[in-house]
Amino acid sequence: MDGKKIAVLVADAGEKPGEVRLVREDGDAEAIIASVSELQTDDTAAEQAAVVDFSACTTPGTYHLEETGSGVRSDPFAISARVYHEVKKGMLKAFYYQRCGCALPETCAGVYARPACHCRDAVLYEDRTRILPVRGGWHDAGDFGRYPSAAATSLGHLLYAWELFPERLSDDLTIPESGNGVPDLLNECRYELEFLLQMQAEDGGVYHKVTTMRHPDFLMPQDDDGELLVFPVSSVSTGAMAGVWCIASRVYEPYDADFARSCFHAAAQAGQWLLTHPENVEFHNPEGCNTGEYDDDDDTDERLWAFGELLRTDPEITHEGDRSHGGAGEHRVTRQEQYRRQIAELWVKSAAREHRMLAKYDEALAKGTDVPRQAPILSDGFGWTDVTTLAILGMLRDPAAGAGEETLGEMRQILLAKADRLVAEQGMHPYRLAMQPRDFTWGSNMVVTNRADLLILAAILAPDRAAQYEAAALEQLHYLFGRNAMHTSYVTGFGTHAFRNPHNRVTACDGIDEPIPGEVSGGPSYPPLDPRGEELVPKGSAPQYCYADHVDCYSLNEITIYWNSSAVFAAAYFDR
Numbered sequence: 001m002d003g004k005k006i007a008v009l010v011a012d013a014g015e016k017p018g019e020v021r022l023v024r025e026d027g028d029a030e031a032i033i034a035s036v037s038e039l040q041t042d043d044t045a046a047e048q049a050a051v052v053d054f055s056a057c058t059t060p061g062t063y064h065l066e067e068t069g070s071g072v073r074s075d076p077f078a079i080s081a082r083v084y085h086e087v088k089k090g091m092l093k094a095f096y097y098q099r100c101g102c103a104l105p106e107t108c109a110g111v112y113a114r115p116a117c118h119c120r121d122a123v124l125y126e127d128r129t130r131i132l133p134v135r136g137g138w139h140d141a142g143d144f145g146r147y148p149s150a151a152a153t154s155l156g157h158l159l160y161a162w163e164l165f166p167e168r169l170s171d172d173l174t175i176p177e178s179g180n181g182v183p184d185l186l187n188e189c190r191y192e193l194e195f196l197l198q199m200q201a202e203d204g205g206v207y208h209k210v211t212t213m214r215h216p217d218f219l220m221p222q223d224d225d226g227e228l229l230v231f232p233v234s235s236v237s238t239g240a241m242a243g244v245w246c247i248a249s250r251v252y253e254p255y256d257a258d259f260a261r262s263c264f265h266a267a268a269q270a271g272q273w274l275l276t277h278p279e280n281v282e283f284h285n286p287e288g289c290n291t292g293e294y295d296d297d298d299d300t301d302e303r304l305w306a307f308g309e310l311l312r313t314d315p316e317i318t319h320e321g322d323r324s325h326g327g328a329g330e331h332r333v334t335r336q337e338q339y340r341r342q343i344a345e346l347w348v349k350s351a352a353r354e355h356r357m358l359a360k361y362d363e364a365l366a367k368g369t370d371v372p373r374q375a376p377i378l379s380d381g382f383g384w385t386d387v388t389t390l391a392i393l394g395m396l397r398d399p400a401a402g403a404g405e406e407t408l409g410e411m412r413q414i415l416l417a418k419a420d421r422l423v424a425e426q427g428m429h430p431y432r433l434a435m436q437p438r439d440f441t442w443g444s445n446m447v448v449t450n451r452a453d454l455l456i457l458a459a460i461l462a463p464d465r466a467a468q469y470e471a472a473a474l475e476q477l478h479y480l481f482g483r484n485a486m487h488t489s490y491v492t493g494f495g496t497h498a499f500r501n502p503h504n505r506v507t508a509c510d511g512i513d514e515p516i517p518g519e520v521s522g523g524p525s526y527p528p529l530d531p532r533g534e535e536l537v538p539k540g541s542a543p544q545y546c547y548a549d550h551v552d553c554y555s556l557n558e559i560t561i562y563w564n565s566s567a568v569f570a571a572a573y574f575d576r
């Protein structure tokens with residue numbers, strides 16, 4: 001309630017904005033005069049805008065803003081404590097609606113109830129006589145594929161959030177397991193984890209995905225009856241899942257020690273697989289397959305995540321002091337050394353990459369260059385291609401695990417250096433978005449929320465500077481929830497102008513008007529990368545305007561589990 005409160009007032013060609021008043025709608029109160037800045041240019045929207053600051057108001061209520069001269073007025077909005085509570089819950093519940101392999105009963109899913117889907121066995125792509133019963137988990141997105149490396153990112157967001165601020169994630173979500181004595185966030189994540197355990201090969205590697213050969217047409221999941229294929233193991237899915245299984249083994253321990261042990265066992269097996277496959281075992285779609293590829297030519301970060309978490313979690317290592325089992329002690333020390341050596345080697349590579357990245361960012365900023373259709377320069381390390389920050393987070397939270405003082409110091413320094421640049425970046429633009437035009441890639445809303453997550457992590461790691469990191473993180477959430485050029489809330493069912501037509505087969509085919517609530521759109525892509533988007537978005541549109549709320553626009557308006565989880569991380573942090 002005492003947070004910074006800023007609106008963006010877009011100016012008509014060069015015209016100075018007039019006086020802006022904050023008017024209370026639900027009760028008598030004298031209007032407050034907001035402070036209005038000079039016009040500034042925002043290149044992500046290619047327009048001039050003034051920043052309207054009404055932070056002075058901390059009285060709960062429903063308000064709108066109006067410009068006295070022109071009569072322009074905003075939509076109504078709330079000032080209240082725990083203003084992110086409902087949307088956070090909604091975004092968490094959205095995972096339930098992605099469940100595969102079970103019926104969704106009306107008691108939990110309401111009008112979105114549906115029968116079970118994809119319950120048949122799958123076969124190994126490389127040997128179709130090998131039957132694999134992989135059932136359950138979450139559909140990745142608006143398609144029905146299930147992809148461990150994407151899933152690991154999503155679980156990384158959710159389970160780390162749980163470890164960092166559990167009290168903000170203890171909501172009842174009305175799912176079948178509710179009331180079983182386990183927090184629903186963990187119930188929901190377990191549904192995905194149980195599936196992922198089935199995606200591990202005998203040798204410890206993790207299969208890259210289970211999908212049909214081609215994306216199905218637009219139909220309900222229960223009507224998708226194509227052959228389910230399990231595609232080959234990759235080192236990115238193995239590395240990322242090793243990291244996630246370690247976290248899982250810690251967080252489920254108080255609730256179900258057996259399950260926690262199975263997770264750790266899977267992690268250790270995955271770790272062994274990584275040690276015996278030191279090269280990047282990359283995945284690429286075989287000829288004729290068009291489902292998600294999640295290709296990644298660098299597995300350093302996933303390996304770092306794996307070994308960092310293994311070092312931190314392996315019970316034999318952490319209880320190293322107990323040598324009562326004689327000879328086994330030797331074996332224990334060896335494994336610890338192995339993990340440490342891996343971390344040291346991987347970190348040298350990662351650190352070099354991170355330093356190069358920071359230098360390149362500073363150079364680009366100085367030159368003011370800007371090229372569309374390129375990846376962000378500053379990688380946040382919170383997404384499926386680059387999980388460096390997730391890896392670092394684990395190690396920084398547990399210095400005693402032994403990643404080494406110098407290494408940890410450098411990790412922290414890099415993370416804070418990125419956060420500082422993001423704070424500076426958002427402060428330069430009226431929309432207060434820590435984004436440059438080139439950051440508007442496919443799924444740009446994840447760049448936005450991942451950057452919020454990174455800033456939050458910085459606030460946790462550097463409490464003396466928490467206020468500025470938190471303020472900058474919140475600005476990113478405001479963009480997601482509607483303070484953007486499209487005047488759109490990018491979460492279904494929340495906000496006055498929430499998007500309604502996600503590229504989601506279920507929503508498109510369920511015959512229900514209202515979309516499943518709580519789903520985060522991928523958001524603008526500059527330029528759009530799907531045919532309908534190219535047709536609907538006027539050529540030359542500025543990044544924030546490269547969006548259309550149309551079901552066909554898979555590069556602009558799909559939903560995914562890792563976009564939702566990234567937004568949950570940020571919203572939950574502020575639900576306090």
Ligand code: 9MR
Binds near residue numbers: 141145291443558
């Ligand atoms: O989120 C992914 C995005 O970063 C990539 O640019 C894009 C193209 O490779 O793929 C996105 O992932 C999609 C996945 O391949 C299949 N399920 C839906 C995902 C979201 O569009």
Ligand code: ZN
Binds near residue numbers: 101117118221
């Ligand atoms: Zn399914």
